[in-house]
Structures are given as structure tokens and as C-alpha cells.
Amino acid sequence: MAGTTKKIVTTVGSTLGPKLVELAPGVSAGVVQGALQRAITGVGPLPGAAAAADKQLEEQHGDLKKAVREVIENHVRYASVNGFATNIGGLVTTAVTLPANVTGLALIECRMVAGIAHLRGYDLDDPRVRDAILVTLLGEEKVNKQVKKHKLPAPPMAIATAPVHDPDLDRIVAAEVTSELLTRVAGKRLVTTVGRKVPIVGGVVGASVDGWDTYRIGRYASRELLPRARR
Secondary structure (H helix, E strand, O other), X not given: OHHHXXXXXXXXXXXXXXXXXXXXXXXXXXXXXXXXXXXXXXXXOEEXXXXXXXXXXXXXXXXXXXXXXXXXXXXXXXXXXXXXXXXXXXXXXXXHHHHHHHHHHHHHHHHHXXXXXXXOOOOOOOHHHHHXXXXXXXXXXXXXXXXXXXXXXXXXXXXXXXXXXXXXXXXXXXXXXXXXXXXXXXXXXXXXXXXXXXXXXXXXHHHHHHHHHHHHHHHHHHHHOOOOOOO
């Protein structure tokens, strides 16, 4: 069910999403970069990604595999709540809720991938690792396509372990991720609002799609970011 909804959202977002994106001028590449920074350092009641991941590792008695799984499951729940809260209401609220949904989803997914990276031994202060975290948010299928088109130099693992950091990659990656998140969210908003009479349905679909997206990205991060010696 979630996979079918995801396909519909992706199709609608790719064709009609740009029209909704125009309603969200406040969403820029800087929003995604800011979300990554807050995900790593912590924001409000949420501790930073490394601290949260270490807590999961402690709770799982040092079992790294279980800790990674718990990090993913926790953030799937966060994403579901975010998706529900920002997808109630009609199409007229899109200009307000679209930036909120993008920012919230970016923060949650960045925090999850950063937590997995930390558990696997990556330095979250390393700009190469930060670029890799953002690239992971594109999802495996999109990353593979962008690498083939030479719009991205490599998959997340190769970026995180590159010999040197390419400063130009920061801008490219942030722009790609921003576009991807806007397309996802815009498509979801259209699917849940066009012809809809029961507002609560939008929240349910939003929760389902955001939760599924986050789970999918978490699994990709788990497969892609192979263990390194923890520092």
C-alpha cells in the first residue's frame, strides 16, 4: 500500500510539483544545509544525531546492528508524526505547510542518516561525510541515476571516503536534495488535497508517505555506509 502511494506521489510530484514549489520561495538549498547542521548538533528537546545513536547503542547493549535498526525505526515514527501534522488542510494552505514539511522531513532524515553514519564510524564533522549524508536522502534509485548522468560524482560511501573534499559539491548536493524533497512533498500535497472532502485523510496519507520514505532511506543508508573503525 505504501509503495503504491509512493509511486503515485512521485509521478504527480514530478509533473505538477514545480507549480507548488513556486508557492514556497522560502525553501532553498540553505534550508537543507541548516537542517543537517541542526540534526548533527541537536535542536530543542532532540539531542544531536551522535548522542541519540550512542544512546541506542547503549540500550542495545553494544549490538551495532540492533542500534542501527532502532535509529531507523525511531525516525520513521518521527517522520510519520511530521507527515500527519503538516498534511491536514486544503490546497490553500500549501504555501505555509510545504516549507514546514520540507524542513521537518530534512531534519528527521538527516538526523537518522547521521546517526547511522556515526554508529558506523564516520566523523560527522567531516564535510565529505556531511555531503554523503545529504546524498543519501536522494534515495538509491535517484543517486544511481544522477551518478550515471554525471550530476553526482559517486554514491554516498565513495563521497564520504574520498581522498579530499570538493567544496563545490556542497552546493550541488544541497540543491539536488532540496529539489528532491520539494518534489516529494509537493506531489504528496496534490494527491491528498485534489478532490478530497475529509481533511484527516491528508494527514493519514502524509504520515504513510513520509514514514515509508524515511524507512526506505534508512535502509539505503544502512546498506551504503559500510562500517569503518570508530574514532
